Amino acid sequence: MTASVDAERTVTLTVNGVPREATVPVRRLLSDALRHDLGLTGTHVGCEHGVCGACTVLVDGAPVRSCLVLAVQVEGAEVRTVEGLAHDDHQGGQVLHPVQEAFRECHALQCGFCTPGFLMTIAAGLENRDASAELTEEEVEEMVGGNLCRCTGYANIKKAVRHAAAAMKDAE
């Protein structure tokens, strides 16, 4: 069998638990597919060459730069975006993810443009570690080191990581 060589493809994937489908030119970046084709504009597009981290989403649980992945490459994958962080409180409202709550509490955002990328990176970082283990300064730096913020100076973001980690530890 010879592999088909296409200029356009229909991609089916799961985004925040919802099955979605989009027909896209194969050059479509995942970041643009989420925003333009699926209407999920929470994922922000900054540098578009993998440096700023604003477009970070989770693909099968791991944070990746959505500007450095083609939409056709996530066929069959589970994608989680910032829209998928909060959960329904079943009373008509939503409960923020501990990382979102910590960002609000610690004033870890100003203009908010970079925030979705930070939230996804940190949420994955904290969810994928043993919540009972002491969070080291090195871990915090590793979690935020790949994302650029031009407003806050990072101190409050790092504070929010520790705050969220403590909240997640208490919730265990």
Added chain:
Amino acid sequence: MKPSAFRYADPRSLEEALEVLSAEGEGAKVLAGGQSLLPLLSMRLAAPATLVDINRVPGLDAVETGEGGVRVGALVRHARLLEDAAAARVQPLLARATANVAHPAIRNRGTTVGSIAHADPSGEMTSVLALTGGSVTVATPAGVETVGWQDLFVGPLETSVHGPAVVTSAFFPALPARSGTAFAEIARRKGDYAVCGAGVVVTLDEDRRVSAARAAYISVGLVPEVHDLTEAVAGQPVDTADWAGAGALARTLVDPDADIHASADYRRLLVGVLTERTLIEAAAEAAGRTAA
């Protein structure tokens, strides 16, 4: 900042991949992790006619560790190699260098073999392949061949692999007995491209005297090079060897370029500093692995 139009195939076997690459000709490019290739496409520094995505090719995602060394498949992500304890035992430079490759989000997607095939002088794994005396396996329609690191790197972003070909794995030989390694980088921001980086291997003899000291650098020179620093420390007891002298020797051997991030002189200075620093660390490890 969008890639120009191309066509895309995601073959389900190596044979299929080579078939598509042959059929599409010169304009075809292999896509693995894409963490270097996609920025090049978005910045329109590259505009391949066809991308052949090997992510769905089975059998390329294994790390095979034996006494002789570590073979890393083309789809092994940096993050996976970083966590491989068996690989780190046989060749500690792998985890040490991989920890310096970009940020977690990049390491989750980028592949070690792709980084080598990309041949960026700022990449870590090219120099590690050189320093360990490694090789890559290249599949072509004519068969499979092994290419040693000396024959692989031609220039910045250029290797000797041409035509319809897929680099299917990289092999990193094991760390020899009575040896230690270290790896360090200077970068403006943790995880950024290094202004300068150094990886070293120190080997002792049975009397704990230095028998070999070698180094390879990151962001220094156009292709990976291994510099033999043994003459500065040969035969000296490990505890009192002249590591500063080895650093000074290293500064005379390298030929760094200047760019917006650093002058050539500053890079040469960093080579000296990092060489001394890493040699001391590697020597301590080698001493720990050598019975007194």
